Amino acid sequence: MIHSYDVVIVGAGGAGLRAAVEIPKEYSCAVISKVFPPRSHTGTAQGGVCAALSNMEEDSWENHVFDTVKGSDYLGDQDSIEVMCKDAIRAIIELEHMGMPFSRNEEGKIAQRYFGGHTKPADQNDPYGKRIPVKRSCYSADRTGHVMLHTLFENTIKNQVTFFSEYFVTDLLMENGVCKGVVAFDIANLEVHIFKAKAVMFATGGYGRVFRITSNAHVGTGDGMALVYNAGLPLEDMEFFQFHPTGLWKLGILVSEAARGEGGILKNKDGERFMARYAPTVMDLAPRDMVSRSIINEIREGRGIRGSDGTDYVLLDVSHLGKEVIDEKLPEITGFARTYLGVEPTKEPIPIQPTAHYAMGGIPTNVNCEVLLNEKGDIVKGLYAAGECACVSVHGANRLGTNSLLDLVVFGRRGGKAISEYLKTAKFLEVDESAAKKTNEFISWLFSSNGNEKISDIRTELQNAMMENCGVFRTEEGLKKMIDKLEELKKRYRNISLQDKSKVFNTELVEAIELENLLKNAEATVYGAYQRQESRGAHSREDFPKRDDNSWMKHTFAFQKFESSPELKYKPVVVTKYQPMERKY
Amino acid sequence: MDIQLKILRFNPEKDKQPYFQDFNLKNVSDDWRLLDVLHEIKWNYDGTLTFRRSCAHGICGSDGMKINGRNRLACSLLLKDINTKKPITIEPLPALPIIKDLVVDMTNFFDKYEVVKPYLINNSPPPPDGERLQSNEDAEKLFESAKCILCACCTTSCPSTWTNENYIGPAALVKAYRFIYDTRDEGADERMDILDTPDGIWRCHTIFNCVEACPKEINITWHISQLKKKISSREY
Incomplete structure (x- = not known):
C-alpha cells in the first residue's frame, strides 16, 4: 500500500509531537510510531526543563549558555547552544499556554529549582568568576516529562494529527541525495506500507538498550539512527553516551x-x-x-x-x-x-x-534540524531529525540535566517550521511498490533463517560487553575487545532464528530488527570511542585522561562501510564566545 | 524460588478460542517484576509469548494486564507482593478484543479519551510575554488526575464498561476532570455537556473497581464524584 503525505514524522515523543503541532493545516502530516504516543520515552523524564525565566531569582539565558557550553566539555556547538538557551524562555511559556501543568511559585508563576550544572556568577560583575547554583529548572513535581508528553499529545489531538501507531519503520527512501519517504510495517498484521513524503523527520529517540544497566525503555533501540546510518549517511559523536549517576x-x-x-x-x-x-x-x-x-x-x-x-x-x-x-x-x-x-x-x-541514560550523539543536523550529508555541513534535502536521535550539537560531550526536554521542544518546533518552509516548493518524487522490496526480503529472511542463535543471547552479550568495555571508563584494550566482540555478534546475528512465525503482532520479529539496530549503533559508538584518544565529558579514556583541545575539538562523523569498519571523519566545533577552560565545579 | 503460571494464550491465526497455558519456572528471585517473568519466558522458553511493554517502571502504561484476577502493570508488581504458592494467572485486560495473547485492541479506549476534548480550551489570548498565572494550590489540584498514564487498567476493570461498551469509562472521566478543574481552561461547559449524557458520567455506579485497579493510586471515584456534583449543580 502506498500512502502520500506532505510530511511524515517518525517517532511520537516530545520532539515528534512538537514538530507535528507546528505543521500548518494546509499540509498533510502523518506521525508513525512503534508505540502509542503516550508510551514514548519522553514520559519518563522527571526533574524538569530549564529556562532562565528568573521566576525565583535573577538569571539570564547567557548564564544558561555558559553552563551548557561548559557542561558539554566544550564539544557543544556554541551557536546552536545560544539558539536553544535563548529560545528556552519562549518555549517554556508556550508549553504553559498549551496547557502543561507546572508546579507554581508564590506569585503563581512557574516554579523553578536547582539542577546539576546550572549556575550563575556569584558576583554579577565577575561573570567568569566563582559560580553558584541557580534555580532554573521548571518542573511539575517529578513528572515533568510525563506531563509534557501528555500536553503535546493532547495538542496533536486538538490539531487532528494523523497517527500510525504501532507501525515499525524499516527503510528510508532516498533518490540522488533527496529523501522521498519511508517504508514501515503494521505490527498488528505485518502488512508493509510505503509512505511517500516530501519531507521526513526522525524523532526516534536514543539507544540506551545497548547497555545492560540503563534507564531507557525497552523501545530505546535507536531505530532512526540505524536507518540513517544504513542509508550511507553519517552518525555524529556516538562515543559520547551519558551515564546518569543515580x-x-x-x-x-x-x-x-x-x-x-x-x-x-x-x-x-x-x-x-x-x-x-x-x-x-x-x-x-x-x-x-x-x-x-x-x-x-x-x-x-x-x-x-x-x-x-x-x-x-x-x-x-x-x-x-x-x-x-x-x-x-x-x-x-x-x-x-x-x-x-x-x-x-x-x-x-x-x-x-x-x-546508561542519554545519547549526546546521533543524526547530525544544523539548527534547523536539516540532516547533514557530511562533515562539510552539506544537507540532505527533505530529511530532518530532532530530539535525542539528533546531534545539533547542543549537548556536546555531556548533556546537562533538563536540557533534553528543552532540546525536544525547541528543535521539534524549529524542525516543524523548517519543514513548513521547505514544503512551499518541495515536490513528491516517484515511489512505486518496489520500494517495499528490501523490507519484504528482510522479513522473509527473518522467517526463514533457521540458525541456532537466539536473539536474546546476542542482545545480552552485547549489553554486557558494552557495559564492561564502553561504559563510564574506557581503555584502548577494552575498546579493542569490544570491537572484536561486536564483529563476532554481527556474524552470529546472521544465524538467528525466530520461534514466532506468526504475522499477527509478532514482537519477536520486532525485537530481532531492534537488535540489528542496536548492533549498528554500537558499531558507531565503539569505533568512535576507540579512535578518540582523549577524555572529554562522558567519554573517559583511562589511557588518555586529559582533554586534548589541540587535537580533539572536533565532532566525529561515522559512515558505515558494511564489510569493513566504519570510516571516521571530523568536523570542527563551532566556538563563538567561550574559549575552552578547565572544567572545575 | 520456583513458580507456576497460567497464561492466557490466543493466536487468531490458529486458535478458535483463548486457552490457558501452564509454565513452570525454577530459581526465580522474589524481587522480580512480573514483567521480568514474562521476559524470562519469552526470551528463554517461548518466543511466541506476546505482550506490550516499554519503560518497565510504571510510567508508559504499556503493560496493563490482569494478574491473579486484578488489573495491574506487570512492571510495577513484584513476585514477593503476590501469592506465589498457587499458580499465578495472567490474562489480557478484560472487555477489549484480544489481538494476540496479552495484547488487546485499544482503539475503543483511545476513542473515548478523545471524546472528552482532552486538551486545554481557552479562547482568551494568553499574556504576551509570560505564563498564565495559577496558584500552586490550584495547580496541585490537577496533579493527581494528571498522573494518569492511560494504561486502561481502570476502564477495563469497571463493570459498567463490561455491560455497556459505549460507556465513556473512568480514564476519560479523569481526563475530563484534569481540564474542567484547570483554572486556565474555559471548556468546562462543553465537556460537561458531553459527560451529562446516557453513556456519560451517570453510568458510574461508584463501584470503586477503578480505584482498586489504578497503578498510579489515583482516587478515581473521588474525581468522578466531584464532577457529578459539579454537573448536577449546574444552572442553565
Whole structure:
C-alpha cells in the first residue's frame, strides 16, 4: 500500500509531537510510531526543563549558555547552544499556554529549582568568576516529562494529527541525495506500507538498550539512527553516551537529579558526602559525567557497598528533607524505591549506581534540524531529525540535566517550521511498490533463517560487553575487545532464528530488527570511542585522561562501510564566545 | 524460588478460542517484576509469548494486564507482593478484543479519551510575554488526575464498561476532570455537556473497581464524584 503525505514524522515523543503541532493545516502530516504516543520515552523524564525565566531569582539565558557550553566539555556547538538557551524562555511559556501543568511559585508563576550544572556568577560583575547554583529548572513535581508528553499529545489531538501507531519503520527512501519517504510495517498484521513524503523527520529517540544497566525503555533501540546510518549517511559523536549517576541499583531506573536539586546527598559506605572531595563548590549538583566517575571511583577504592547481585552501589540520602517535601516534590521516584527495592526513602538512603541514560550523539543536523550529508555541513534535502536521535550539537560531550526536554521542544518546533518552509516548493518524487522490496526480503529472511542463535543471547552479550568495555571508563584494550566482540555478534546475528512465525503482532520479529539496530549503533559508538584518544565529558579514556583541545575539538562523523569498519571523519566545533577552560565545579 | 503460571494464550491465526497455558519456572528471585517473568519466558522458553511493554517502571502504561484476577502493570508488581504458592494467572485486560495473547485492541479506549476534548480550551489570548498565572494550590489540584498514564487498567476493570461498551469509562472521566478543574481552561461547559449524557458520567455506579485497579493510586471515584456534583449543580 502506498500512502502520500506532505510530511511524515517518525517517532511520537516530545520532539515528534512538537514538530507535528507546528505543521500548518494546509499540509498533510502523518506521525508513525512503534508505540502509542503516550508510551514514548519522553514520559519518563522527571526533574524538569530549564529556562532562565528568573521566576525565583535573577538569571539570564547567557548564564544558561555558559553552563551548557561548559557542561558539554566544550564539544557543544556554541551557536546552536545560544539558539536553544535563548529560545528556552519562549518555549517554556508556550508549553504553559498549551496547557502543561507546572508546579507554581508564590506569585503563581512557574516554579523553578536547582539542577546539576546550572549556575550563575556569584558576583554579577565577575561573570567568569566563582559560580553558584541557580534555580532554573521548571518542573511539575517529578513528572515533568510525563506531563509534557501528555500536553503535546493532547495538542496533536486538538490539531487532528494523523497517527500510525504501532507501525515499525524499516527503510528510508532516498533518490540522488533527496529523501522521498519511508517504508514501515503494521505490527498488528505485518502488512508493509510505503509512505511517500516530501519531507521526513526522525524523532526516534536514543539507544540506551545497548547497555545492560540503563534507564531507557525497552523501545530505546535507536531505530532512526540505524536507518540513517544504513542509508550511507553519517552518525555524529556516538562515543559520547551519558551515564546518569543515580540509577536505582540493579534496575537502572532513573532517580532524578531533582532528588539532589531538592537537597539530597550522595554518601559512600562510610556515610561520607564524597562529592565534597570531587566538586567542592557545587558538590552533589556537579554535572552527570563527573558524578558518575566519582561514584565509580569511590567503588574502585573500596568505599562502595556490595549488593546481593555482585554489583556495587553507593547511597542517595533524601531522608533529611522530611516526609512533606518528599511527598510533594519527589513522589514518583521515592515510590520507585519503595516498590522495587523495598526501601523507605523518608527513613533510609536509596541504593544507586550509574545507569546508561542519554545519547549526546546521533543524526547530525544544523539548527534547523536539516540532516547533514557530511562533515562539510552539506544537507540532505527533505530529511530532518530532532530530539535525542539528533546531534545539533547542543549537548556536546555531556548533556546537562533538563536540557533534553528543552532540546525536544525547541528543535521539534524549529524542525516543524523548517519543514513548513521547505514544503512551499518541495515536490513528491516517484515511489512505486518496489520500494517495499528490501523490507519484504528482510522479513522473509527473518522467517526463514533457521540458525541456532537466539536473539536474546546476542542482545545480552552485547549489553554486557558494552557495559564492561564502553561504559563510564574506557581503555584502548577494552575498546579493542569490544570491537572484536561486536564483529563476532554481527556474524552470529546472521544465524538467528525466530520461534514466532506468526504475522499477527509478532514482537519477536520486532525485537530481532531492534537488535540489528542496536548492533549498528554500537558499531558507531565503539569505533568512535576507540579512535578518540582523549577524555572529554562522558567519554573517559583511562589511557588518555586529559582533554586534548589541540587535537580533539572536533565532532566525529561515522559512515558505515558494511564489510569493513566504519570510516571516521571530523568536523570542527563551532566556538563563538567561550574559549575552552578547565572544567572545575 | 520456583513458580507456576497460567497464561492466557490466543493466536487468531490458529486458535478458535483463548486457552490457558501452564509454565513452570525454577530459581526465580522474589524481587522480580512480573514483567521480568514474562521476559524470562519469552526470551528463554517461548518466543511466541506476546505482550506490550516499554519503560518497565510504571510510567508508559504499556503493560496493563490482569494478574491473579486484578488489573495491574506487570512492571510495577513484584513476585514477593503476590501469592506465589498457587499458580499465578495472567490474562489480557478484560472487555477489549484480544489481538494476540496479552495484547488487546485499544482503539475503543483511545476513542473515548478523545471524546472528552482532552486538551486545554481557552479562547482568551494568553499574556504576551509570560505564563498564565495559577496558584500552586490550584495547580496541585490537577496533579493527581494528571498522573494518569492511560494504561486502561481502570476502564477495563469497571463493570459498567463490561455491560455497556459505549460507556465513556473512568480514564476519560479523569481526563475530563484534569481540564474542567484547570483554572486556565474555559471548556468546562462543553465537556460537561458531553459527560451529562446516557453513556456519560451517570453510568458510574461508584463501584470503586477503578480505584482498586489504578497503578498510579489515583482516587478515581473521588474525581468522578466531584464532577457529578459539579454537573448536577449546574444552572442553565
